[in-house]
Each structure stands twice: as C-alpha cells, then as structure tokens.
Amino acid sequence: MNLRAVTAIIALVIALAGTVWLGRGNGDIQSAAPAPKQVETSEDRPKISPTGPYPKAVVEKPRYNFGSMAVGQTLSHHFVLKNEGEAPLEVKKGATTCKCTLSEMKENTVAPGESVEIELTWTPKSPQEHFGQTATIYTNDPENQELKLQIEGMANNLIAFTGDHEGSPHWSLPTMSTTDPVSFTGKIHTKYLDEFKILGIESSQKGLTSKFKPLTAEELKEADAKTGYSIEVTADPEQFPLGGFNERLTIKTDIPHDLSPPGSEEAHDHPEGHDHKHDHEHAEPSGPRNFVIQVSGNHTGPIRIVPTFGVHWNPQTMVLNLGEFSAKEGKSVILSMFVEGTEQPLEIVDQEIAPDFLEFELKKDEKFESKNKQRYELKFAVPAEMSPVSFGRTNLAKVKLQTNHPNAKVIEFRVQFISL
Structure with missing residues (x-):
C-alpha cells in the first residue's frame, strides 16, 4: 500500500470519528423555549417583551351593571386591575365610549402583586331600555394585550x-x-x-x-x-x-x-382637537x-250637538270633518244642536267665518217641544263650482259665534275638508 492510500484512510477515519462526536454532543443540548407570539402594536401601546418574564393582567369582573338610573344622572364604577405576573405591568388607556380614569401610578406601571383602579363614568342623555359603554385598556401582557371593560344599565326619565x-x-x-x-x-x-x-x-x-x-x-x-x-x-x-x-x-x-x-367633569372625554366652543x-x-x-x-256648556247619519263630528274637539268631495259639486251637512239654560231663543250677536266662502246657517226648530231645551239646525256648506282647496288639521276652517246665551257666549266650530 503506498503512502497516499494510507493517508486517505487515516483522514476518513478521523472524519467519521468527528461526525460521531458531533452527533452525541447535539443530543445533550436543550432546545431553547420558543418566543411568545408578538402581536404587532402601534407605537403608543406598551411593548411586549420578546423573552419574558411577563406580567399577567387580571380583572375579576370586567362588566358592571348599574341597574336603573335617571337621564342626566352621573354614576361611576371602579374596576380593579391586578398584576399576577412576574414582571411590571404597563397599562395605557385606549378607545372609550365613556369617561375612563386611571388611578395614579408610577410611570403607568403596576408592580407584580399590586393592583390599580380604573374608574368608568357615564351620564345618559336620553331614556334607553339598555345602554352599554366600553373602555379599552392596552397592556404589555402577551395574553391580554387589550382589556375590554364595560358598564351597562337602563336609563329612565328622572321624573x-x-x-x-x-x-x-x-x-x-x-x-x-x-x-x-x-x-x-x-x-x-x-x-x-x-x-x-x-x-x-x-x-x-x-x-x-x-x-x-x-x-x-x-x-x-x-x-x-x-x-x-x-x-x-x-x-x-x-x-x-x-x-x-x-x-x-x-x-x-x-x-x-x-x-x-359636585366637582365632577363632563361625562365624556374630549379627544384631541375637540371643539369645546x-x-x-x-x-x-x-x-x-x-x-x-x-x-x-x-x-260643551249648555249645548249638545248631534250629527246626522254619515256626518263625522268630534264633540271633544268641536271639529266637523266633511271629508273629500268634488269641488264642482260642493257639499253641505246638517247637525242638530240642543240648547239648555235659557228660555230666550238663541241669537247670534256676531260671527267670524274663515274662509269667507264657507256658508253657515242656524235655524230654530219651532216644532220641537221641551220644557227645558231648544233645538236648532246647524247647516255648514261649501258652495259648488269652487276651486279645489284643502283645510286639514293644521289649517282648519273656523266658524266662531258670539251669542246672547249667558253660559254660551262664545261657540267655536272648526271644519276640516278637502275639495278636489
């Protein structure tokens, strides 16, 4: 075996030995804990630590019901926010639909084991069967980066x-x-x-x-x-x-x-740029x-009015409703009026009629026999061949009479109709 071959074998053995040693060494190393999921936050929110330790924000009862309160009445509730974690809890007020106040704390932080009060205040401006107002609190707790606190209730009129x-x-x-x-x-x-x-x-x-x-x-x-x-x-x-x-x-x-x-502020916070004027x-x-x-x-006094069949008369408002009819044909109706409290015939001393084309006539029924009553016919008429016109609830026609009756010196009728 030549020298070059021996050298290659020795190098191969050394490489294999190094590979085995590296494999054993990797098996003894502990894997690092994964970093908590970092939710993107805006610049004005508390920052979440990438490695820990972490705070833990706890509010036992994040919703409070005022029950029944009066319109214009101001009520408040204090929520207790506790830090049950291992690092300082940073808090900041976010969006709110009511007045939200944080109690004083050093640099907006709550030490581990400590707590802070958050006051929510509301003044209802109108009756509501149910109202709900919310305040958002931002924290550096990775599990509770946004806390929602809510007040609710019912608002009734004060009186x-x-x-x-x-x-x-x-x-x-x-x-x-x-x-x-x-x-x-x-x-x-x-x-x-x-x-x-x-x-x-x-x-x-x-x-x-x-x-x-x-x-x-x-x-x-x-x-x-x-x-x-x-x-x-x-x-x-x-x-x-x-x-x-x-x-x-x-x-x-x-x-x-x-x-x-006394001494309380307006029920709503004023955002920056709000027009106080x-x-x-x-x-x-x-x-x-x-x-x-x-x-x-x-x-009603000493008079009682009875309409004929089909005539719409309201005794509470003294309004005669002629309904809708053809302007070309016009319309007339008859009502009966019974008068008590005088033996003298009822006379019209003066009268005021508006509009002036509306016709009115009062006629005594001489055939009516009674010891303490008199009967009169009242005729209201809109002449034929008139231009179409409307007198509704907001502009009723009027017939105002001044009479010689001691207890019915003024009698006022109002008339409603539409001629087409």
Whole structure:
C-alpha cells in the first residue's frame, strides 16, 4: 500500500470519528423555549417583551351593571386591575365610549402583586331600555394585550307623571257641561331623588288653576317612588269658550339640570382637537328644571250637538270633518244642536267665518217641544263650482259665534275638508 492510500484512510477515519462526536454532543443540548407570539402594536401601546418574564393582567369582573338610573344622572364604577405576573405591568388607556380614569401610578406601571383602579363614568342623555359603554385598556401582557371593560344599565326619565307617554305627560279633564268647575288630580314623582321641591305652577290659561301637596307614604310605595306630589288641576267653565282646548301647566322645581356630583367633569372625554366652543353652545341650560304638562278638555256648556247619519263630528274637539268631495259639486251637512239654560231663543250677536266662502246657517226648530231645551239646525256648506282647496288639521276652517246665551257666549266650530 503506498503512502497516499494510507493517508486517505487515516483522514476518513478521523472524519467519521468527528461526525460521531458531533452527533452525541447535539443530543445533550436543550432546545431553547420558543418566543411568545408578538402581536404587532402601534407605537403608543406598551411593548411586549420578546423573552419574558411577563406580567399577567387580571380583572375579576370586567362588566358592571348599574341597574336603573335617571337621564342626566352621573354614576361611576371602579374596576380593579391586578398584576399576577412576574414582571411590571404597563397599562395605557385606549378607545372609550365613556369617561375612563386611571388611578395614579408610577410611570403607568403596576408592580407584580399590586393592583390599580380604573374608574368608568357615564351620564345618559336620553331614556334607553339598555345602554352599554366600553373602555379599552392596552397592556404589555402577551395574553391580554387589550382589556375590554364595560358598564351597562337602563336609563329612565328622572321624573315620572300620571299619564306619562314617552316623557310627555298629558292630563284630560272631565267634560264641562254645566257652570260648575271640573277637576283632575295627577301625580309627579321620582325614585332617583331623595327629595325635591315644587317652587310654583304656571298656567297658560287663567281659568286653569292648580294646587299641590306631598304624596303620602302609601302613595309613594304604590308609585315605587322616594318623593313626589299630587297636583289637582281645576278648570272654570266661565273662563273657557265652548269646544275643546289644550293648555299647558309649567311645573317649576328646584331640581338642577346638571345632576353630576359636585366637582365632577363632563361625562365624556374630549379627544384631541375637540371643539369645546361647540359643546358650550349645546350645553345643558343653567338653573333649576321646569316640567310641562299638557292639559286637555272639552267645554260643551249648555249645548249638545248631534250629527246626522254619515256626518263625522268630534264633540271633544268641536271639529266637523266633511271629508273629500268634488269641488264642482260642493257639499253641505246638517247637525242638530240642543240648547239648555235659557228660555230666550238663541241669537247670534256676531260671527267670524274663515274662509269667507264657507256658508253657515242656524235655524230654530219651532216644532220641537221641551220644557227645558231648544233645538236648532246647524247647516255648514261649501258652495259648488269652487276651486279645489284643502283645510286639514293644521289649517282648519273656523266658524266662531258670539251669542246672547249667558253660559254660551262664545261657540267655536272648526271644519276640516278637502275639495278636489
């Protein structure tokens, strides 16, 4: 065997030995733990450590229900965020639909084993069967990089009324058919305030008066309220013309417009660049609150009107509806009016008719026999060959009579029709 062959064999043996040694050595080396999945974050979020150790963000109850609260009332809840990890927890406030406040902490970090409070505050601006507001908290916990905290509840009107319909109370008085005043008693109360005062009540009509007194303990229990009042409304027939009416009572109270606790800020955070002047223009009015109650009724007095068959007459509003008809043909209807309270024949002292083409006629029924009543025929007519015209709910035609009757000095009829 020549020298070159021997040298090649020795080199091969050395190479094989090195390969075996390297294989054994690799079997003894421990594999490194894989780095946690790094989610891409924006520059303003806390950074996740690529190797650890890591914090652990824990909020036991991330959702809180306020239950029932009042429109305009400000409530807050404190969530507790604890760091159960091995490294400092960095936190930063993200997007929020309500006011979110972080308690003071050093450089926005929470040491292992420590906790921080996060306050969420909400002021509902309108009634809602269910509201939900959310705040997002960014952290450097790789398992909880975004924490969602939520407050929810129901928002109702601060004050409840008898006859309340979607926040607009409407009280109806009994029909005024004699000279005796009529009355209605309604209630105003709340389950959100411990007390409030009525400073006064103003009426849009001098013949409409009112008085109030606190609700009894039994009445409060029945209404599920903390405090409230009963209000008796009285209408004097001598102060009302005949026909339907709709008046207003303005209840003046000591309830402030802003129900936020003293020193509290606006319920919403203002993002950068927010127009504070615009907020000022739409801010809540200052001073105590007023509440308006619509009061309706019908003053029939000593008269009663009975329409003939097919004629649409509303005694509550004193509105005669002629419906739709041909302008070329026109239309006329007859109503019967029974009058009490006088032995003298009813006379028209003056009358006002609008539009002026509307025809009206009052005729006494001489054949009607009664000891205490008189019967009259009322004729309303739109002449034929008129141009098409419409008188609807917002522009009713009117027939206003001044009479010699001591208890029916003014009688006003309103007429609705469409001629085509």
